[in-house]
Structure formats: structure tokens, C-alpha cells
Amino acid sequence: PGAHEVSARVTVCRACPRLVAWREQVAQEKRRAFVDQTYWGRPVAGFGADRPRILIVGLAPAAHGANRTGRMFTGDRSGDWLYASLYRVGLASQPTSVAAGDGLTLRGTYVTAPVHCAPPANKPTTAERDACRPWLLRELELYWPELRAVVVLGGFGWTTLFPTLRAAGIAVPARVPRFGHGVEADVDGRSVLGCYHVSQQNTFTGRLTEPMLDAVLGRAADLAGL
Ligand code: SF4
Numbered sequence: 001p002g003a004h005e006v007s008a009r010v011t012v013c014r015a016c017p018r019l020v021a022w023r024e025q026v027a028q029e030k031r032r033a034f035v036d037q038t039y040w041g042r043p044v045a046g047f048g049a050d051r052p053r054i055l056i057v058g059l060a061p062a063a064h065g066a067n068r069t070g071r072m073f074t075g076d077r078s079g080d081w082l083y084a085s086l087y088r089v090g091l092a093s094q095p096t097s098v099a100a101g102d103g104l105t106l107r108g109t110y111v112t113a114p115v116h117c118a119p120p121a122n123k124p125t126t127a128e129r130d131a132c133r134p135w136l137l138r139e140l141e142l143y144w145p146e147l148r149a150v151v152v153l154g155g156f157g158w159t160t161l162f163p164t165l166r167a168a169g170i171a172v173p174a175r176v177p178r179f180g181h182g183v184e185a186d187v188d189g190r191s192v193l194g195c196y197h198v199s200q201q202n203t204f205t206g207r208l209t210e211p212m213l214d215a216v217l218g219r220a221a222d223l224a225g226l
Helices: 003-010 017-029 077-088 128-145 155-167 208-224
Strands: 054-057 109-112 150-155 183-185 192-195
Touching: 003 054, 054 128, 054 208, 077 208, 109 128, 128 155, 128 192, 150 155, 150 208, 192 208
Parallel strands: 054 109, 054 150, 150 192
Antiparallel strands: 183 192
């Protein structure tokens, strides 16, 4: 299947009972600030360029962010950080990501997550991670030939990515480095870059600063010739 078909198929997936219940419950109950809005409440497909050279791998949609707006990292503080940085390094058309249809486009970059439904407390189970793996696998199969860099936001994405690459038949070295900010792994001629997740836990505490984020995304842009 092509990229658009994968996107269309993932948005109707109901493989994880706990996540189906949670994403729909959140969409019904809503947060007070968004009470007038219709929440997406379904799996969130990846978002970005048609033939990306950079893939960004997060964790999972946020309950009142992507689970509300239907677009990866859109409508919450994490997304504010990510897209502002992508804009600063020349990979996004605008610094803000408010809602699907706000005009944002990405340059040579595609954003996805190893789990496509919002999990309670942002913590998917290993069973849910494994159930969602085929979607990431499809995306890797589609995009790997053109990819030059993969930026992984956080340890969950890092530990999920490498087995998924192997499952896609991509030559992953037997030993890959442990996740860390700024860590780089060479896989099949591409660079896999570790970056602390843009969650508020990291950005509020200063564990991840704007210059740190810009450095990794700028490095990816250089590697991709963008
Ligand atoms: Fe399907 Fe993934 Fe959502 Fe589970 S997390 S229901 S596998 S889209």
C-alpha cells in the first residue's frame, strides 16, 4: 500500500481495546478549554512530506493534543516545541501547529509515532506497542529508500525502532548504542539520532532546551541536505 492508504487504514484501527476505550472516552469528556470542539478520538496517522528524507519518531498522541486535532504533535505544548524548532532549522513552513488545516507544511520531513492512539498517562503497554508495530513497519518500508536521518524523541521510540527496522529487513548493526540525547547510530547508511522527548517533563525542567533540540534537528537537516 502507498502512504495515503496506510494513513487511511491506520485511522480506523481498533486493535487495542484499552486504547480504543481511552481515546474515545477522552474525546467525549474533553478538557474544559476545548469543550466546544469535536475531538478526533481515533488513531492519528503520520504527518509530513510525501517523500521524506527525515523521519521523526515520537511516542504516542497526547490525549488533548493530537487525539483532539487529529494531527501528530498538534495542539499541545510538546508540539509547540517541536514545530517551532523545525521552523527555526528550516524544516517547517510556520512556527506553530494549531489544527489540521492551519497551513503548516513540512520540508522533506515526516512525523510519526510507534503507537498511534493516545494512551492513559502517555504510557502504552508492551502489548500495545507490539500491536501497533506493523504501522511503523509499513512507514519504514515506504520511506527508508529516501530517508537520510531518523530523529527519535525519547527512549520508548528508540527501543521500538530498532527491532522494527530489523523486521523490515533493514541491516541494523548487532550492537546499537543506548538511547541518549545527541547519540547517533549508523544504520544501513542512514543516521539514527537520539533526542530527548519534547514532553513538558523535559522542557519545563530544562532537561531539553531549545538549543539542544535545534542542534539535533539541524544536524538531521544537514545530513539530509535540506
Ligand atoms: Fe491500532 Fe495502534 Fe491504535 Fe492499537 S495503538 S488501536 S494498533 S492504531
